[in-house]
Amino acid sequence: MPSASRPVEPRRKPRQVRAELTRDRILTAAAHVFTEHGYAAGTTNRIAEQARVSIGSLYQYFPNKDAILAELMVRHIDRGAWHQADELDLSPGTLEAVVRALVRDAVDNHRDDPRLLRIMLEEGQVSTELRETIVRHGERRVAEVRDLFARHPDVRVRDLDAAAELIVFTVEINTHRLAAFPQGLAIETVESELVDMVTRYLRG
CATH class of the missing domain: 1.10.10.60 (Homeodomain-like)
Structure with a gap:
């Protein structure tokens, strides 16, 4: 280090x-x-x-x-804005598709260069700008996810604020880990399991 x-x-x-x-x-x-x-x-x-x-x-x-x-880490994080959220169909019965779009977006943001991502995770130090970028991105992502699921009729969680935080953290940490340190699991398998897990959680 x-x-x-x-x-x-x-x-x-x-x-x-x-x-x-x-x-x-x-x-x-x-x-x-x-x-x-x-x-x-x-x-x-x-x-x-x-x-x-x-x-x-x-x-x-x-x-x-x-x-x-x-x-490079600042740029990687800033590139991860979710631009398709406003285009999703939020009608009844679409919750799984919405969750899949969320997970797929996170996966796609980490596909490009797994070796560089691994170097970022293993070697990167936190600059002031990076710290501010992480906070800004996290707050924006949580707010986007909270707003999205607040408008979906199939969501039944007790505490939507806590749910948004947990979902963003769970999806981000798993996609980072899988992209940087693949352990024989196909990305499609992990994506499907994450979608199933988050969808069941949101349905209450």
Whole structure:
């Protein structure tokens, strides 16, 4: 694990398009390097070479690779907004389909790069921005899920606030674990079991 004393706050937030493009190139290169070489061997020199920037330019934006990984985690979380929630059919008898849409969305958000996700979970340190992003995303996701199930006629739980928190936590932690550390279970199997479990719970 990286040392907890190392800074993980980015040094510079770009204000110009060119600087933002350079920062994006560094982050894209870092994701590639970490995936290909692993975190220990994914040095800032390798990242700079992959991004085709000087090591000095990289350090203008990030003090070290821990800060780069923290920013990749921020982007991963922010990418997980649930955009299809307002399009779902909430008529009687559709609860299982609604739950499946929720679970499928979480699964799809973690399919792309399981090795990078594993590095994030094993090596990532929590920057201030990452902490704020986790809180913001969690609050938004819980509010979305609560609102959705509050409008569904088939939901019969006693405490909808607690139910929304539990459902979001259960789905997120299981999809993260399965994507990063597959243990022989097919993703389709876990998805179906999660759907069955959450649907039965919501029906009371």
